[in-house]
Amino acid sequence: MTLADEKYLSLVTYRKNGEPVATAVWVSVVGNELGVITEESAGKVKRIRNNPRVTLTPCDVKGKVLSGAATTEATARLVTGDEAKRVDRAIRKKYHLAYYAISLTWTLPALWNRIRGRGESSRDFAIILTI
Secondary structure, X not given: XXXXXXXXXXXXXXXXXXXXXXXXXXXXXXXXXXXXXXXOOOHHHHHHHHOOEEEEEXXXXXXXXXXXXXXXXXXXXXXXXXXXXXHHHHHHHHHHHHHHHHHHHHHHHHHHHHHOOOOXXXXXXXXXXXX
């Protein structure tokens, strides 16, 4: 089984002081790389901007690393526009119904913020991982 076949991966990013921060993410193949969808305001995005070095390890939905799972080093690249849309389509295809259920948690707050005049966050944002 490859990393792309896993349902969840623990994506470890690093704070400026070197402290690791793990986040469970969905991942899908995008060309010869892996893609992760995220919000531009997410902490992992800020950490990747400071340090693109990350590690990936298979985990469960809560981020608990699977017993005996190997950790893989990767380089993260933040993308927007068409590249981010490609990642979103790949994730949608892999996770299908779960994707649509979770996307409500993104859509409803954005709609509420727009109604209240507070703008909206872009869904055209993603992370590309090169192993």
